[in-house]
Amino acid sequence: MLQRPNNHEFPDYYVPYVGLVPQGDILSILKDNLEKVISLFEGISEPDEHFRYEPGKWSMKEVLCHMADTERIMSYRLLRVGRGDKTPLAGFDENEYIAGAQMSDLPLKNILADFIAVRKATISLIENMPEAAWANVGNANNLEVTARAIAYIIAGHEIHHRNIVTERYLTKLK
Template identity: 40%
Template sequence: MRIIQPPKPGDYPPYAIMYMKLIPADGMVLKYLQNNFYRVKDLIYSLPKERLLHRYAPGKWSIKETLVHIIDDERIFAYRALRFARNEQQSLIGFDQDAYAKYSGADKRDLDNIFEEYEAVRNATIALFNGLPEEAFDRMGHGTGTANDATVRALAHHIAGHEMHHYFLIKNKYLTI
């Protein structure tokens, strides 16, 4: 798997530091994407079925909704990476993650079905980043307003760090009761 050096400050929006710091700065982000998929899957399959619908507080997502959110976010950020890698100059609009979760139907889905989609999206993400020309990783793209600009390399790390952010939330918030 290819090495993708970590992003530098200025390569990503300020909020994304919370994701960047969860991934080691050794350039092995694609290996972490591959391995952490199994880390998440092992954790989730170790839980009783009823726990998958648990919400740690009113208005929070269930574990199944969180999994589908991870998939949605990865799909969206990989698409952004593709556009930025191809030097798209049009700004991208954001998305309402809460509406996506609300309308995902995640709680009614079979867990195997969720992980089938998760794995397919993950494999596509890794293939995308593996196939990009080296110079594409430093291309900066534009989100909603300049506060959401990011390089392609930063988006690879965002995807990996976002997954770990939710992995730790599940472990620390959803499994404490």
């Protein structure tokens, strides 16, 4: 079983994400959380998918797009670090990604299907990562991170945004 990373294995700004990941098998957590994301977003009506809990905040469609984009990027980082690639990996501006995605006309079901595909690819990558690769250290956004930490960051990032949708969006729709 993949062990939880120590705090020195990732940048401090990921501490809240890693802290959200419950104890247990990371693969089971990722699989269970996929079902929670599906359930959450399948329950959002077409008018509500455009809802923003405050002016200037993302719509629920944009939040889900951000979740998929970030997981795709983090999985790529996991692949590179896990394979021993020492090439520094660039950061990204999530607001530019959302602006470039132009989500307003895309159906929520398409965005959800994209997230599902990305999560399944992440799970496959983790399932097939050699045991020794989890301790590999890479450089992302000018900071060191282990492959093991990236897997937990992926899980925690999704939990963070699922919590935001539940606590900030859905409570204001009631």
